Amino acid sequence: MKYSVTTYPPAAQHPVHTLDGVLxxxxxxxxxxxxxxxxxxxxxxxxxxxxxxxxxxxxxxxxxxxxxxxxxxxxxxxxxxxxxxxxxxxxxxxxxxxxxxxxxxxxxxxxxxxxxxxxxxxxxxxxxxxxxxxxxxxxxxxxxxxxxxxxxxxxxxxxxxxxxxxxxxxxxxxxxxxxxxxxxxxxxxTGEQIAFAQAQIEAIRLDPDYNGGDYYNGCAPLAGLGLARRIAHITYRSEAELQYRFGRTPQPGEDPLGAALPAGRGRYQVESYLDHQGRKLADRFDANSYVILTEALMSHDxxxxxxxxxxxxxxxxxxxxxxxxxxxxxxxxxxxxxxxxxxxxxxxxxxxxxxxxxxxxxxxxxxxxxxxxxxxxx
Amino acid sequence: MKYSVTTYPPAAQHPVHTLDGVLxxxxxxxxxxxxxxxxxxxxxxxxxxxxxxxxxxxxxxxxxxxxxxxxxxxxxxxxxxxxxxxxxxxxxxxxxxxxxxxxxxxxxxxxxxxxxxxxxxxxxxxxxxxxxxxxxxxxxxxxxxxxxxxxxxxxxxxxxxxxxxxxxxxxxxxxxxxxxxxxxxxxxxTGEQIAFAQAQIEAIRLDPDYNGGDYYNGCAPLAGLGLARRIAHITYRSEAELQYRFGRTPQPGEDPLGAALPAGRGRYQVESYLDHQGRKLADRFDANSYVILTEALMSHDxxxxxxxxxxxxxxxxxxxxxxxxxxxxxxxxxxxxxxxxxxxxxxxxxxxxxxxxxxxxxxxxxxxxxxxxxxxxx
The missing domain is CATH 3.40.50.1820 (Alpha/Beta hydrolase fold, catalytic domain)
Structure with missing residues (x-):
């Protein structure tokens, strides 16, 4: 199991219109x-x-x-x-x-x-x-x-x-x-899809920065949105994939048993990976939009x-x-x-x-x- | 698939010691x-x-x-x-x-x-x-x-x-x-068990009442612990079970499409069920203990x-x-x-x-x- 990012540059002989892919x-x-x-x-x-x-x-x-x-x-x-x-x-x-x-x-x-x-x-x-x-x-x-x-x-x-x-x-x-x-x-x-979706919405609402959805003049609820994405991302991947890629391997340079307090310990690689996935989404997505579109998906029937x-x-x-x-x-x-x-x-x-x-x-x-x-x- | 709670009263002929089951x-x-x-x-x-x-x-x-x-x-x-x-x-x-x-x-x-x-x-x-x-x-x-x-x-x-x-x-x-x-x-x-566990710990830490773990003179982080349990409980049950028991059925008396704002809508039964599971645990369990024992489980090898x-x-x-x-x-x-x-x-x-x-x-x-x-x- 190996993942690579392949880019596909348009071949020279194909015309690309000026507006192709422009918002x-x-x-x-x-x-x-x-x-x-x-x-x-x-x-x-x-x-x-x-x-x-x-x-x-x-x-x-x-x-x-x-x-x-x-x-x-x-x-x-x-x-x-x-x-x-x-x-x-x-x-x-x-x-x-x-x-x-x-x-x-x-x-x-x-x-x-x-x-x-x-x-x-x-x-x-x-x-x-x-x-x-x-x-x-x-x-x-x-x-x-x-x-x-x-x-x-x-x-x-x-x-x-x-x-x-x-x-x-x-x-x-x-x-x-x-x-x-x-x-x-x-x-x-399905019932389970609703259940996981609800957990994600609850994560956003739990973030004190969310303020019920009125945060545009303050800090965005990055932690709540990150947690929502963390939960979602686990469900987007298979157990086998997480085990094959990460298993229990510590994040390089970190020790998951390296501190006397849990809050101070190093991370497992899978934790670091999900931290990254959560942050990446929180940096590019609006938490309210995440709630609105997740609600739309839950309503899907x-x-x-x-x-x-x-x-x-x-x-x-x-x-x-x-x-x-x-x-x-x-x-x-x-x-x-x-x-x-x-x-x-x-x-x-x-x-x-x-x-x-x-x-x-x-x-x-x-x-x-x-x-x-x-x-x-x- | 039907669940019933069976109680097993001790039969009269069996001696039960005074301290049996006493903390x-x-x-x-x-x-x-x-x-x-x-x-x-x-x-x-x-x-x-x-x-x-x-x-x-x-x-x-x-x-x-x-x-x-x-x-x-x-x-x-x-x-x-x-x-x-x-x-x-x-x-x-x-x-x-x-x-x-x-x-x-x-x-x-x-x-x-x-x-x-x-x-x-x-x-x-x-x-x-x-x-x-x-x-x-x-x-x-x-x-x-x-x-x-x-x-x-x-x-x-x-x-x-x-x-x-x-x-x-x-x-x-x-x-x-x-x-x-x-x-x-x-x-x-495993990697996935660590991933779900980390999400639960993050949920507790996200609750403003958690205060890094020093909340015993204030409000307990019931919402964060409830969300942790909600996530965990989904993983404790099978998709088939959630679908069979709940599917998309609305909670009686509630309408999941019944309000113009998502925050005001009624719940699906599975949401109400997980609300209940979260609250039930939060009422009987200490959030810090949940973190400490979850960390112990993550460290298990x-x-x-x-x-x-x-x-x-x-x-x-x-x-x-x-x-x-x-x-x-x-x-x-x-x-x-x-x-x-x-x-x-x-x-x-x-x-x-x-x-x-x-x-x-x-x-x-x-x-x-x-x-x-x-x-x-x-």
């Missing part, structure tokens, strides 16, 4: 929300790659996961994207042929109206930012699709929360989604108010591709099988075989290259 | 600790059941788990014990025949010297309470065994942290342990300073019984197999087959009744 903004007006809230003057942050063709038949939507940004691919920027291996000129989702769009969820912190945005009085929303469901976000994104001239997505493709968003798109707007790939995601958040799961899915018109990571212990492959079985028609589950756990949807996505190129992007 | 105290003097700390005038809280026989050959030690007390069995008290099904008059560990002892770990909050105890100046130890390893605790418990006239335990038997303590007894004091049962426990805490695992275990003289819960996803059965394989002689792993997860070592311990009665308590 853009669209005003989509007021949004009435499912649980009763209201957001006036919503802005969506989004990125695009490639060009929409004449009949607008080549648009691909890639929803991001919980803490992902819209920067799916590097495009014309310096910054690597989180699915560079999959999306770009000459890649599986070929931006020479397809017009790829990624939209920040309402409530996020990568360009869209979120808790750190100004309310109508010019103050940060903070604790007053409303509950947003994935369905609310789909409705907002549909308005942006209208503005972009996209009546129907060639494909909506996402992993984890992005997979839940893709599925909700296919059910909420059945005639606007021709193909839908749901990777390492479920039809509804594509069948809510739509009868049984099979009944809810019967309305879809998309061709589906369901995939799971075999070592995933947060979104178990069995849950992908349940989704596939409830979808109209015959659907199998494509397996990403990787020891890493849930994060295999990021690290090992190219295992779906062949099936995606054959079934979706031929 | 007693023993002074064992000063303790020098493995990582350099020192505790003067250590007191151990302990309970006993039955009577030591003439040649002191019938003594059974039952170490408790992380948040367990010494109250293994009801005895002469009103309060049910946590292994009443296993231990008592006429039970598998028959207190008519055996003298059963359970000792609170040093650093705990059920009778032994711990962070809430007074230091030599009469102040609570709090943040100054030293790092205690399982080996330190074994050395302390050996002194109490001396005082009780027990040269050699007939059996040491424990689950989870109690299993780690049992194993460490067999290795640290090889000529004092004739039989040893290690249930749902490992030879060393029976081979530390003793060569390879097989070399470390080669010194043992005990007959072993290794058992695991098949659905345990914190102490994986595979880790019990690794322990069994490294022990001298041929050792298989006895499987407790229960869907509940790690906590099966408590709820389904009677699945080991036959093998324990045949091999250990015939």
């Amino acid at each position: 853009q903004y669209a005003s989509i007006g007021e949004l009435e929300l499912e649980t009763g809230g209201r957001l006036p003057d919503v802005v969506l942050g989004y990125e695009t790659w490639g060009r929409l063709n004449g009949d607008a038949s080549n648009a691909v939507l890639i929803p991001h996961a919980l803490t992902g940004s819209t920067h799916v691919a590097q495009g014309s920027t310096e910054e690597p994207g989180w699915w560079d291996g999959l999306v770009g000129p000459g890649r599986t989702v070929d931006t020479d042929r397809f017009f790829v769009v990624s939209i920040n969820m309402v409530g996020g912190c990568y360009g869209s109206t979120g808790p750190a945005s100004a309310d109508p009085h010019g103050l940060p929303w903070g604790s007053r930012f409303p509950f947003v469901t994935i369905r609310d976000s789909v409705r907002a994104e549909a308005r942006l699709a209208d503005q972009l001239g996209i009546r129907r997505w060639h494909t909506v493709l996402g992993g984890s929360l992005g997979g839940a968003r893709a599925l909700e798109w296919a059910v909420t707007e059945p005639d606007r989604v021709a193909r839908c790939a749901v990777i390492a995601a479920t039809a509804a958040s 594509v069948a809510r108010g739509r009868g049984s799961l099979a009944e809810a899915l019967a309305a879809t018109q998309a061709q589906f591709l369901v995939a799971a990571v075999d070592s995933d212990r947060l979104y178990f492959p069995e849950q992908s099988h349940e989704l596939a079985a409830a979808l109209p028609g015959d659907n199998s589950v494509h397996v990403i075989s990787a020891p890493i756990g849930h994060d295999g949807f990021l690290t090992d996505i190219l295992q779906l290259k062949d099936v995606l190129e054959r079934d979706f992007f031929a | 007693q105290y023993a002074s064992i003097g000063e303790l020098e600790l493995e990582t350099g700390g020192r505790l003067p005038d250590v007191v151990l809280g302990y309970e006993t059941w039955g009577r030591l026989n003439g040649d002191a050959s019938n003594a059974v030690l039952i170490p408790h788990a992380l948040t367990g007390s010494t109250h293994v069995a009801q005895g002469s008290t009103e309060e049910p014990g946590w292994w009443d099904g296993l231990v008592g008059p006429g039970r598998t560990v028959d207190t008519d025949r055996f003298f059963v002892v359970s000792i609170n770990m040093v650093g705990g909050c059920y009778g032994s010297t711990g962070p809430a105890s007074a230091d030599p100046h009469g102040l609570p130890w709090g943040s100054r309470f030293p790092f205690v390893t399982i080996r330190d605790s074994v050395r302390a418990e050996a002194r109490l065994a001396d005082q009780l006239g027990i040269r050699r335990w007939h059996t040491v038997l424990g689950g989870s942290l109690g299993g780690a303590r049992a194993l460490e007894w067999a290795v640290t004091e090889p000529d004092r342990v004739a039989r040893c049962a290690v249930i749902a426990a490992t030879a060393a805490s 029976v081979a530390r300073g003793r060569g390879s695992l097989a070399e470390a275990l080669a010194a043992t003289q005990a007959q072993f019984l290794v058992a695991a819960v098949d659905s345990d996803r914190l102490y994986f059965p595979e880790q019990s197999h690794e322990l069994a394989a490294a022990l001298p002689g041929d050792n298989s792993v006895h499987v407790i087959s229960a869907p509940i997860g790690h906590d099966g070592f408590l709820t389904d311990i009677l699945q080991l009744k036959d093998v324990l009665e045949r091999d250990f308590f015939a």
Whole structure:
């Protein structure tokens, strides 16, 4: 088991458009929300790659996961994207042929109206930012699709929360989604997924700097957000991965039994690693957005108010591709099988075989290259 | 899958001694600790059941788990014990025949010297309470065994942290342990066990009421300890159990989508359940003790300073019984197999087959009744 970061520089012969992978903004007006809230003057942050063709038949939507940004691919920027291996000129989702769009969820912190945005009085929303469901976000994104001239997505493709968003798109707007790939995601958040999510939200709320969500004039709750990420990150990786990479090895130069008081001892490597993961997220993400998007994920149930799961899915018109990571212990492959079985028609589950756990949807996505190129992007 | 609490009142024909299951105290003097700390005038809280026989050959030690007390069995008290099904008059560990002892770990909050105890100046130890390893605790418990006239335990038997303590007894004091049962426990805490444990300690430290551990004159860090327990409890149960019992069901009378702000919404049943579990522990347990005993568990490595695992275990003289819960996803059965394989002689792993997860070592311990009665308590 060895991990390496591979970068994929665009080959010289491929044209890259100036705006490829650059954050853009669209005003989509007021949004009435499912649980009763209201957001006036919503802005969506989004990125695009490639060009929409004449009949607008080549648009691909890639929803991001919980803490992902819209920067799916590097495009014309310096910054690597989180699915560079999959999306770009000459890649599986070929931006020479397809017009790829990624939209920040309402409530996020990568360009869209979120808790750190100004309310109508010019103050940060903070604790007053409303509950947003994935369905609310789909409705907002549909308005942006209208503005972009996209009546129907060639494909909506996402992993984890992005997979839940893709599925909700296919059910909420059945005639606007021709193909839908749901990777390492479920039809509804399960009891355990809710339980781990709640623990993460509690961690943020416990941080005295959180102040109920109104911290924008003070210190951000970095410790609480870091702890939330620490908990989440353990669930994103497999036990075997943590044991193989770290086991009980001490962090170099530190001694876990090196002090007479526990608070003074050195760390195990796995602790240092999770400290780093927590800090890294806290440095780039807003704690309120983490709460809002986690709440959206907890609320995820594509069948809510739509009868049984099979009944809810019967309305879809998309061709589906369901995939799971075999070592995933947060979104178990069995849950992908349940989704596939409830979808109209015959659907199998494509397996990403990787020891890493849930994060295999990021690290090992190219295992779906062949099936995606054959079934979706031929 | 259905859970019921079964109580086992002592049958009338069995004598119950006045002190059976009653907390007693023993002074064992000063303790020098493995990582350099020192505790003067250590007191151990302990309970006993039955009577030591003439040649002191019938003594059974039952170490408790992380948040367990010494109250293994009801005895002469009103309060049910946590292994009443296993231990008592006429039970598998028959207190008519055996003298059963359970000792609170040093650093705990059920009778032994711990962070809430007074230091030599009469102040609570709090943040100054030293790092205690399982080996330190074994050395302390050996002194109490001396005082009780027990040269050699007939059996040491424990689950989870109690299993780690049992194993460490067999290795640290090889000529004092004739039989040893290690249930749902490992030879060393793994990378993932350390990772989840660290998250729990961070949760306690994040609570502003924790104050670095010096909170005995103020409010106890109930929220932080509750969050620690919430995280732990998820890992003590299986995903299937949480899904079967709770799934996405709302708490009766509450609506998880019932408010325009996430902070005002109703709870899912699984959230309410974990709120309850967190509060229940916070009401009965000391946060500093939780940190000290969790640190002890993280430090657990029976081979530390003793060569390879097989070399470390080669010194043992005990007959072993290794058992695991098949659905345990914190102490994986595979880790019990690794322990069994490294022990001298041929050792298989006895499987407790229960869907509940790690906590099966408590709820389904009677699945080991036959093998324990045949091999250990015939």
